[in-house]
Amino acid sequence: MRAVHWLFVVSVALFVCGIGFVVIGARPSRDAAPADAPALTPVASVKQIMGSIVSPGANAVYNAVGSSVTAKGIETIAPKNDEEWATLGNTAAALVEAGNLLLIGDRAVDRGDWVTMTREMMAAGTEVLKATEKKDADAVLNAGSNLNTSCDNCHQKYQRQ
Numbered sequence: 070m071r072a073v074h075w076l077f078v079v080s081v082a083l084f085v086c087g088i089g090f091v092v093i094g095a096r097p098s099r100d101a102a103p104a105d106a107p108a109l110t111p112v113a114s115v116k117q118i119m120g121s122i123v124s125p126g127a128n129a130v131y132n133a134v135g136s137s138v139t140a141k142g143i144e145t146i147a148p149k150n151d152e153e154w155a156t157l158g159n160t161a162a163a164l165v166e167a168g169n170l171l172l173i174g175d176r177a178v179d180r181g182d183w184v185t186m187t188r189e190m191m192a193a194g195t196e197v198l199k200a201t202e203k204k205d206a207d208a209v210l211n212a213g214s215n216l217n218t219s220c221d222n223c224h225q226k227y228q229r230q
């Protein structure tokens with residue numbers, strides 16, 4: 070009697086697990102675009118995205134923080150007010166968004182390193198964005214260094230001309 074009881078419990082448990090797997094399996098992946106998503110029409114070349122968004126954005130990040138030696142001594146560079154912090158945040162957000170542009174259409178030259186390296190650039194850009202939200206100039210400096218590494222890694226592999 071006891072054995073039968075346990076067999077029943079085990080089979081109910083397996084049944085519930087089975088339904089669980091079916092439900093999980095049927096759920097659309099979070100990355101997949103919904104079926105009614107508007108069609109995208111990529112226009113710019115990778116070179117144009119680099120030249121118009123990525124490169125000016127990265128330069129703005131690099132120039133926004135740090136220190137420079139002047140006649141008066143060492144001058145610390147950082148955004149001076151809320152507006153300047155917000156502007157730097159906007160730049161970082163655009164830079165991250167440019168990563169999405171690098172992944173649509175046939176801009177993604179492969180499904181491997183190109184995607185990984187684009188995501189690394191996006192992660193570093195997001196770090197910059199978060200640092201601007203905290204108004205933390207040191208954090209912007211560190212994130213900027215990661216950003217620079219992400220550019221170099223991709224250019225090394227994909228032969229920037």
Ligand code: HEC
Nearest residue numbers: 115116119120123124127186187190219220223227229230
């Ligand atoms: C996923 C790969 C990838 C990442 C990440 C990347 N680039 Fe590029 N970049 C390229 C490729 C490929 C080219 C060459 C495009 C061409 O000439 O057709 C290029 C070209 C450039 C150019 C030259 C544009 C021109 O007009 O000749 C600049 C400047 C540039 N990238 C800046 C950056 C900066 C700054 C970053 C980081 C913030 C970065 N890139 C991140 C792939 C990448």
